[in-house]
Amino acid sequence: xxxxxxxxxxxxxxxxxxxxxxxxxxxxxxxxxxxxxxxxxxxxxxxxxxxxxxxxxxxxxxxxxxxxxxxxxxxxxxxxxxxxxxxxxxxxxxxxxxxxxxxxxxxxxxxxxxxxxxxxxxxxxxxxxxxxxxxxxxxxxxxxxxxxxxxxxxxxxxxxxxxxxxxxxxxxxxxxxxxxxxxxxxxxxxxxxxxxxxxxxxxxxxxxxxxxxxxxxxxxxxxxxxxxxxxxxxxxxxxxxxxxxxxxxxxxxxxxxxxxxxxxxxxxxxxxxxxxxxxxxxxxxxxxxxxxxxxxxxxxxxxxxxxxxxxxxxxxxxxxxxxxxxxxxxxxxxxxxxxxxxxxxxxxxxxxxxxxxxxx
Amino acid sequence: xxxxxxxxxxxxxxxxxxxxxxxxxxxxxxxxxxxxxxxxxxxxxxxxxxxxxxxxxxxxxxxxxxxxxxxxxxxxxxxxxxxxxxxxxxxxxxxxxxxxxxxxxxxxxxxxxxxxxxxxxxxxxxxxxxxxxxxxxxxxxxxxxxxxxxxxxxxxxxxxxxxxxxxxxxxxxxxxxxxxxxxxxxxxxxxxxxxxxxxxxxxxxxxxxxxxxxxxxxxxxxxxxxxxxxxxxxxxxxxxxxxxxxxxxxxxxxxxxxxxxxxxxxxxxxxxxxxxxxxxxxxxxxxxxxxxxxxxxxxxxxxxxxxxxxxxxxxxxxxxxxxxxxxxxxxxxxxxxxxxxxxxxxxxxxxxxxxxxxxx
Numbered sequence: 001x002x003x004x005x006x007x008x009x010x011x012x013x014x015x016x017x018x019x020x021x022x023x024x025x026x027x028x029x030x031x032x033x034x035x036x037x038x039x040x041x042x043x044x045x046x047x048x049x050x051x052x053x054x055x056x057x058x059x060x061x062x063x064x065x066x067x068x069x070x071x072x073x074x075x076x077x078x079x080x081x082x083x084x085x086x087x088x089x090x091x092x093x094x095x096x097x098x099x100x101x102x103x104x105x106x107x108x109x110x111x112x113x114x115x116x117x118x119x120x121x122x123x124x125x126x127x128x129x130x131x132x133x134x135x136x137x138x139x140x141x142x143x144x145x146x147x148x149x150x151x152x153x154x155x156x157x158x159x160x161x162x163x164x165x166x167x168x169x170x171x172x173x174x175x176x177x178x179x180x181x182x183x184x185x186x187x188x189x190x191x192x193x194x195x196x197x198x199x200x201x202x203x204x205x206x207x208x209x210x211x212x213x214x215x216x217x218x219x220x221x222x223x224x225x226x227x228x229x230x231x232x233x234x235x236x237x238x239x240x241x242x243x244x245x246x247x248x249x250x251x252x253x254x255x256x257x258x259x260x261x262x263x264x265x266x267x268x269x270x271x272x273x274x275x276x277x278x279x280x281x282x283x284x285x286x287x288x289x290x291x292x293x294x295x296x297x298x299x300x301x302x303x304x305x306x307x308x309x310x311x312x313x314x315x316x317x318x319x320x321x322x323x324x325x326x327x328x329x330x331x332x333x334x335x336x337x338x339x340x341x342x343x344x345x346x347x348x349x350x351x352x353x354x355x356x357x358x359x360x
Numbered sequence: 361x362x363x364x365x366x367x368x369x370x371x372x373x374x375x376x377x378x379x380x381x382x383x384x385x386x387x388x389x390x391x392x393x394x395x396x397x398x399x400x401x402x403x404x405x406x407x408x409x410x411x412x413x414x415x416x417x418x419x420x421x422x423x424x425x426x427x428x429x430x431x432x433x434x435x436x437x438x439x440x441x442x443x444x445x446x447x448x449x450x451x452x453x454x455x456x457x458x459x460x461x462x463x464x465x466x467x468x469x470x471x472x473x474x475x476x477x478x479x480x481x482x483x484x485x486x487x488x489x490x491x492x493x494x495x496x497x498x499x500x501x502x503x504x505x506x507x508x509x510x511x512x513x514x515x516x517x518x519x520x521x522x523x524x525x526x527x528x529x530x531x532x533x534x535x536x537x538x539x540x541x542x543x544x545x546x547x548x549x550x551x552x553x554x555x556x557x558x559x560x561x562x563x564x565x566x567x568x569x570x571x572x573x574x575x576x577x578x579x580x581x582x583x584x585x586x587x588x589x590x591x592x593x594x595x596x597x598x599x600x601x602x603x604x605x606x607x608x609x610x611x612x613x614x615x616x617x618x619x620x621x622x623x624x625x626x627x628x629x630x631x632x633x634x635x636x637x638x639x640x641x642x643x644x645x646x647x648x649x650x651x652x653x654x655x656x657x658x659x660x661x662x663x664x665x666x667x668x669x670x671x672x673x674x675x676x677x678x679x680x681x682x683x684x685x686x687x688x689x690x691x692x693x694x695x696x697x698x699x700x701x702x703x704x705x706x707x708x709x710x711x712x713x714x715x716x717x718x719x720x
Contacts, residue, residue, distance in 0.1 A: 098460055
């Protein structure tokens with residue numbers, strides 16, 4: 001907003017002192033009724049409001065949380081961070097907090113942006129996403145004394161137990177393990193894993209979930225597990241081509257996938273090969289999974305947003321807590337995801353077994 | 361951030377007056393070098409920064425644009441507003457503006473939120489999305505003198521030419537007309553339109569694009585056009601069921617669709633019916649369209665974000681213009697979308713015609 005009436009404008013217009021206007025606002029009982037009414041009329045007429053920036057200067061709180069929003073990636077799973085942003089904004093609003101967006105071209109630029117946000121005091125806290133091993137933002141924020149929470153655990157573990165680093169993450173290991181168990185319980189044993197290239201913290205964690213479930217039922221060496229693993233970039237066509245080559249080998253009877261994007265590629269290859277009874281399970285429960293009837297592991301994004309705010313503000317709190325005020329020794333939450341069973345694994349298995357499978 | 365050192369802290373620590381600190385910051389040439397160095401050391405050591413809220417109080421500009429972010433809708437086309445938000449944030453950052461998110465449960469609540477934003481002076485302007493006929497936000501913002509731009513035209517036309525209402529929109533009519541012409545040029549004549557129920561401003565506009573292209577080539581009555589129209593809710597399974605019923609009638613040889621969601625349902629029905637040569641074209645060019653090889657009309661979201669900022673700030677401007685400063689008589693932009701041709705219409709037609717169709 002370009003220009004606002006000031007308290008001086010009100011005082012002049014109402015022919016009273018600045019102090020009287022202030023009294024009408026803050027201690028109306030000390031002002032005579034006639035004067036009070038006149039000042040209030042002027043306040044209404046001019047549209048005067050005690051200035052937010054001035055209030056902020058006094059309170060030192062901006063009630064604003066900053067989060068980086070990158071240029072859109074055209075993947076299917078990229079929308080998971082958009083869903084987080086929607087939940088975070090709605091849940092923050094319930095506590096009187098707003099969300100401010102910023103962008104950065106890379107990690108260095110993000111540090112520059114974070115510095116600018118710290119220096120301008122426009123925000124009370126930062127929410128980080130997409131953390132990775134050796135993430136430089138985390139020690140920087142801790143050193144700067146800037147309250148933050150990350151959606152994503154500190155994958156290098158250095159700060160894992162530090163009360164300075166509040167974090168929330170989805171338990172991908174458990175999610176994929178449960179998805180794999182779901183198929184094993186239905187009698188499918190040769191379950192492959194369609195994953196990303198090795199070396200991704202998130203992808204490796206999810207693969208461990210599949211490997212753990214498999215080993216609970218079947219005695220498999222690391223080499224055998226590797227044989228059952230197909231690794232592709234996060235891309236529908238790449239996944240589709242890889243699964244097109246995989247299917248004729250008849251090595252696996254089902255695929256648990258690291259993401260909905262690669263699962264969609266797998267489903268397309270399976271459909272074209274006419275293998276209607278070949279179960280496929282994705283990860284992220286994107287709108288696409290819902291649209292095409294794909295079973296998928298849901299990250300429970302809304303719970304993650306609530307947990308992030310609880311860590312920043314305390315349970316039901318409305319003000320950002322400093323690290324010193326965080327009373328938990330290890331302020332983090334690992335949210336267990338939930339398998340959503342749809343046609344791509346449910347009907348496939350039901351037809352296979354010739355019966356209707358109840359539960360999961 | 362909870363607490364910052366003040367200018368008084370610096371003055372005390374450096375044993376100089378408040379004015380000297382101010383001079384070091386604003387007119388260093390009037391301060392002796394020795395004093396200047398000492399004060400700068402203290403400034404660095406304490407981490408003092410002239411306070412943003414105080415600067416704002418002087419400048420009355422927050423360099424912030426507010427936009428409403430609703431709870432996520434699980435549709436496929438819902439992501440179009442997320443893509444707009446990504447572009448808007450990146451393009452605004454290039455001009456030194458940040459984006460502040462708020463939420464609202466309905467139109468009334470949004471007016472309350474807008475009032476709170478106006479009263480707090482935390483934002484310089486508002487970006488509206490999802491405008492509709494009789495949208496109460498528009499006259500409210502005009503009356504409140506709050507600069508705004510809408511992504512979405514004033515469908516009731518009342519304010520269409522008003523310089524008070526800056527708006528940018530995608531020209532859905534032209535986009536769908538061009539998509540239909542693309543199929544007509546390839547010799548397909550019986551092209552159906554898969555749309556939403558009548559009464560949606562956006563949906564009706566897109567259908568007019570299809571009807572116009574059809575009438576350029578074929579003499580069709582309104583009733584005949586209605587026969588070639590299938591109307592469904594914005595839902596993949598609904599569209600799929602409707603097209604499953606439509607296909608055996610052999611009334612149409614191709615479908616131009618109002619959205620990627622309903623186009624995806626159509627593609628699934630077409631694939632299941634084994635009609636590989638039946639072209640389907642969507643609208644929105646979502647990641648899903650890209651993933652499944654669906655031809656689709658691209659809204660050119662980034663151009664829309666740039667146009668919205670140009671209308672708010674002037675070409676390459678960095679400060680929100682008031683309505684009075686907007687010099688164009690009709691400050692709006694209608695961005696022509698672009699048909700992206702993929703397998704779902706290109707190969708289908710190439711096989712049909714027994715040749716490789718160049719261009720579009």
